[in-house]
Amino acid sequence: KHESRGTVMIYDMERSAAADQHREIIMASAIREALDERRLTLCAQPIAATGNAASISHYEVLVRMVDDYGGLILPAAFIPAAERYGLMQQIDRWVADEVLVQRAAEIARAGLHFSLNISADALGDADFQAHLIRVLETTPIPLSRVGFEITETAMVSQMENASHFVATLRKMGCSVALDDFGNGLSSFNYLKAFSIDFIKIDGSFVRQVESNFVDTIIVESIHQVARRLGARTIAEYVEDAPTEARLRSIGVDLVQGYHIGRPQPLEALLSEEGETRELAAAASDS
Numbered sequence: 001k002h003e004s005r006g007t008v009m010i011y012d013m014e015r016s017a018a019a020d021q022h023r024e025i026i027m028a029s030a031i032r033e034a035l036d037e038r039r040l041t042l043c044a045q046p047i048a049a050t051g052n053a054a055s056i057s058h059y060e061v062l063v064r065m066v067d068d069y070g071g072l073i074l075p076a077a078f079i080p081a082a083e084r085y086g087l088m089q090q091i092d093r094w095v096a097d098e099v100l101v102q103r104a105a106e107i108a109r110a111g112l113h114f115s116l117n118i119s120a121d122a123l124g125d126a127d128f129q130a131h132l133i134r135v136l137e138t139t140p141i142p143l144s145r146v147g148f149e150i151t152e153t154a155m156v157s158q159m160e161n162a163s164h165f166v167a168t169l170r171k172m173g174c175s176v177a178l179d180d181f182g183n184g185l186s187s188f189n190y191l192k193a194f195s196i197d198f199i200k201i202d203g204s205f206v207r208q209v210e211s212n213f214v215d216t217i218i219v220e221s222i223h224q225v226a227r228r229l230g231a232r233t234i235a236e237y238v239e240d241a242p243t244e245a246r247l248r249s250i251g252v253d254l255v256q257g258y259h260i261g262r263p264q265p266l267e268a269l270l271s272e273e274g275e276t277r278e279l280a281a282a283a284s285d286s
């Protein structure tokens, strides 16, 4: 009986691995379809100066997939499949074109700073690099208002193919942030190969920074490293006021998270900004 139970367990595990793989194949074809039919959409999440939630200075652009019924599918559900089936590069290219070309006039008018995520696959790819640089050369958005977020893991894996590219982005005037810092290998070796403007402290250290002594020490240390490198810090996953207060006492420069604001459709944000500007213009006319 014992043995057969074991057998059943192994059988179940294999079956579920096969089912997972099957689900990923289906997801990958759904992503290809969404790319073809332009059924991807963008949200933006605010980033503010620590201790001053009203002073929203940046937005991070986050991609979502639209399902057959108009619902939004979050990255956690489709990025693993996109990575495995080599689709991240196309997603990142779509996002870059959408922000820097298609909606660039509106975005330029809004006067806000936007940052885009770049995946490891895109980061190391010569065609993606050339395309992004071309698009940056022609976008009407001032490049001082365009930033890129690259995870530590992506930086490490693409060190050889990407250090020149990252330096070029910065030379053009764009900012570069190390995303999810502390969550990767943290070999720190790549810090010698890349100069960066921001370090985004991974949410896993931020969430309990107020109650957990070790997290406090880690966040303080990351902030020190950033300072010494001439970079500013951004804490992600800031969900309440006490967390923000602790980050402020540590000196963390910027905060992002549900306490500041949730991701909202880019469209809504841009039309809101448009209305605010029209109101301001009307007020100054009268």
Ligand code: C2E
Binding pocket: 045, 061, 062, 063, 074, 075, 076, 079, 088, 091, 092, 095, 117, 118, 119, 149, 179, 180, 236, 237, 238, 239, 256, 257, 258, 259, 263
């Ligand atoms: P990320 O770059 O670290 O982005 C932050 C993620 O944390 C976002 O999830 C955001 O909604 C979520 N978040 C922010 N603040 C809070 C908070 O206070 N509480 C909680 N519970 N969550 C918070 P999202 O939009 O689901 O994106 C997940 C990841 O997918 C991103 O992590 C990024 O790595 C990736 N991603 C999203 N859009 C793109 C894209 O266009 N290109 C690439 N390459 N990756 C993307």
Ligand code: MG
Binding pocket: 060, 117, 149, 179
């Ligand atoms: Mg990011």
Ligand code: MG
Binding pocket: 179, 180, 200, 236
């Ligand atoms: Mg992040």
Ligand code: MG
Binding pocket: 180, 202, 203, 236
């Ligand atoms: Mg993260």
